[in-house]
Amino acid sequence: MKFQGVLFFPVTPFAADGSLDEERLARHIESGVAAGAGGLFVACGTGEFHALTTVEIERATRVAVEVADGRVPVLAAAGGPPPVARDQAARIARAGADGILLLPPYLVSAPQRGLVRYVEEVTGASELPVIFYQRGTARLTEATAAEIAALPKVVGLKDGLGDIERMHRIVRAVRAVPGAEGFQFFNGLPTAEMTAPAYRAIGVELYSSAVFAFAPEIALAFHRALTEEDKALTETLLDEFYGPLVQLRDEAPGYAVSLVKAGVTLRGLDVGGVRAPLLDPTPEHMARLAKLIDHGLEVVGA
Numbered sequence: 001m002k003f004q005g006v007l008f009f010p011v012t013p014f015a016a017d018g019s020l021d022e023e024r025l026a027r028h029i030e031s032g033v034a035a036g037a038g039g040l041f042v043a044c045g046t047g048e049f050h051a052l053t054t055v056e057i058e059r060a061t062r063v064a065v066e067v068a069d070g071r072v073p074v075l076a077a078a079g080g081p082p083p084v085a086r087d088q089a090a091r092i093a094r095a096g097a098d099g100i101l102l103l104p105p106y107l108v109s110a111p112q113r114g115l116v117r118y119v120e121e122v123t124g125a126s127e128l129p130v131i132f133y134q135r136g137t138a139r140l141t142e143a144t145a146a147e148i149a150a151l152p153k154v155v156g157l158k159d160g161l162g163d164i165e166r167m168h169r170i171v172r173a174v175r176a177v178p179g180a181e182g183f184q185f186f187n188g189l190p191t192a193e194m195t196a197p198a199y200r201a202i203g204v205e206l207y208s209s210a211v212f213a214f215a216p217e218i219a220l221a222f223h224r225a226l227t228e229e230d231k232a233l234t235e236t237l238l239d240e241f242y243g244p245l246v247q248l249r250d251e252a253p254g255y256a257v258s259l260v261k262a263g264v265t266l267r268g269l270d271v272g273g274v275r276a277p278l279l280d281p282t283p284e285h286m287a288r289l290a291k292l293i294d295h296g297l298e299v300v301g302a
Contacts, residue, residue: 001073001098001099001129001155002182002184003038003039003073003184003206004038004206005036005037005038005039005223006036006037006038006209006212006216006219006220006223007037007038007039007040007041007186007206007207007208007209007212008029008032008033008037008038008039008040008041008072008209008212008213009041009044009045009046009047009208009209009210009212009213010025010028010029010032010040010041010042010046010047010064010213011028011046011047011048011213011257011260011261011264011271012025012042012043012047012048012052012056012060012271013025013028013269013270013271013272014271014272014273014275015272016272018272018275020052020056020059020060021271021272022059022060022063024269024270024271025060025063025064026063026066026067027269028213028264028269028271029042029063029064029067029068030067031216031269032212032213032216033067033068033071033072035212035216035217035220036216036220037072037212037216038072039072039073039075040064040068040072040073040074040075041075041076041077041101041208042060042061042063042064042074042075042076043056043057043060043061043076043077044075044076044077044101045077045103045188045256045257046208046210046213046256046257046260047060047077048257048274048275048278049077049079049103051274051275051276051278054084054087054088054091055091057076057077057078057088057091057092058088058091058092058094058095059095060076061074061076061091061092061095061096061097062095062096064076064097065095065096065097073098073099074096074097074098074099075097075098075099075100075101075131076088076092076095076097076100076101077100077101077102077103078092078100078101078102078103078122079102079103079104079105079106079133080103080105080106081105081106082105082118082121082122085102085103085122085125086121086122086124086125087125089102089122089123089125089126089128090125090126092126092128093125093126093127093128097128098128098129099128099129099130099131099155100126100128100129100130100131101130101131101133101158102119102122102123102130102131102132102133103133103135104118104133104134104135104136104137104138105118105137105138107137108137109137110137110138112140112141112143112144113144115138115140115144115148116144116147116148116151119132119148119151119154120151123151123152123153123154127153128153129153129154129155130153130154130155130156131154131155131156131157131158131184131186132148132154132156132157132158133158133160133188134157134158134159134160134161134188135158135159135160135161135188136160139161139166140157140166140170142166142169142170142172142173142174143173145157145170145173145174146170146173146174146176146177149174149177149180149183150177150179150180155182155183155184156183156184156185156186157170157174157183157184157185157186158185158186158187158188158208159185159186159187159188159189159199159204160188160189162189162195164198164199164202167185167199167202167204168202171185171202171203171204175203184206185203185204185206186204186206186207186208187199187204187206187207187208188207188208189207190210190246190249190256191210191211191242191245191246191249191256192207192208192209192210193207193209193211193219193222193226193237193238193242194238194242194243194246196222196226197226197234200226209223210256210260211242211245211260211263213260213263213264214260214263214264214266214267214293215263215267215293215296215297217297217300217302218237218241218293218296218297218299218300218302221233221237221299221300221302222234222237222242222300225237233299233300236299237296237299237300240295240296240299241292241295241296241299244292245259245289245292248285248288248289248292251285252279252281252285254274254277254278254279255281255285257274257278258274258278258279258280258281259281259285259289261273261274261280262280262281262285262286262289263289263293266286266289266290266293267293
């Protein structure tokens with residue numbers, strides 16, 4: 001399971017009564033896959049994993065697998081308390097996914113050996129390959145990262161901490177593990193394009209693009225510019241689109257998800273609001289987001 005290009009993290013649409021809207025999820029996913037996504041991660045952070053039931057995760061995964069129809073790898077999230085994460089992993093496997101994005105244990109801090117044990121226990125719930133998400137309470141040393149990378153089903157590590165020095169040490173340590181040549185690293189920070197140049201410098205070229213969910217034209221243009229070393233376009237998009245988007249994102253907790261969902265609606269597919277404890281953007285923030293999207297599309301000629 002190898003990834004390339006822009007990775008798609010769809011939002012999870014909800015109907016007027018608050019239930020999972022499978023029809024709109026299918027439309028959203030088809031749009032992203034058709035636009036050129038390099039991988040599909042459903043019911044993950046942008047998809048409000050924190051607010052979904054295990055049954056909804058399974059249903060969303062099944063929709064994603066059916067719509068993708070083998071065109072791109074499909075992964076879904078598991079995480080939290082070990083029994084819950086194991087149940088989620090088993091359901092994701094039954095739904096036909098290609099892999100699992102494993103989020104950290106819930107709330108509790110753990111010693112390094114405990115984090116290894118957590119990954120071992122959850123990966124035992126299915127035969128699917130796993131990408132471990134380093135974020136929150138899961139802060140790995142390079143030795144622990146190398147130990148986790150050596151586990152049979154672990155194929156990747158996604159970083160949501162943003163500690164470049166730590167991540168550089170982890171990359172070097174894992175690359176030294178025999179047989180780890182194909183191990184994949186991902187930049188999983190919010191609005192990852194802002195840090196993509198720095199991560200590329202330490203050997204982490206893959207990143208999750210929340211912007212792809214509502215403006216694939218912008219996300220793909222940025223990725224091409226970064227890959228082809230088009231510094232002029234890269235810097236223009238960072239200065240005039242991604243930078244202002246991050247400023248807006250930081251004005252309210254949870255906007256890393258709420259703004260993405262609002263962006264999808266602004267682009268023509270009403271996916272409903274976010275579930276508690278998140279809040280939808282204010283009318284003022286919606287207007288600013290709409291102007292940002294229009295400007296970003298103008299910059300890339302879309």
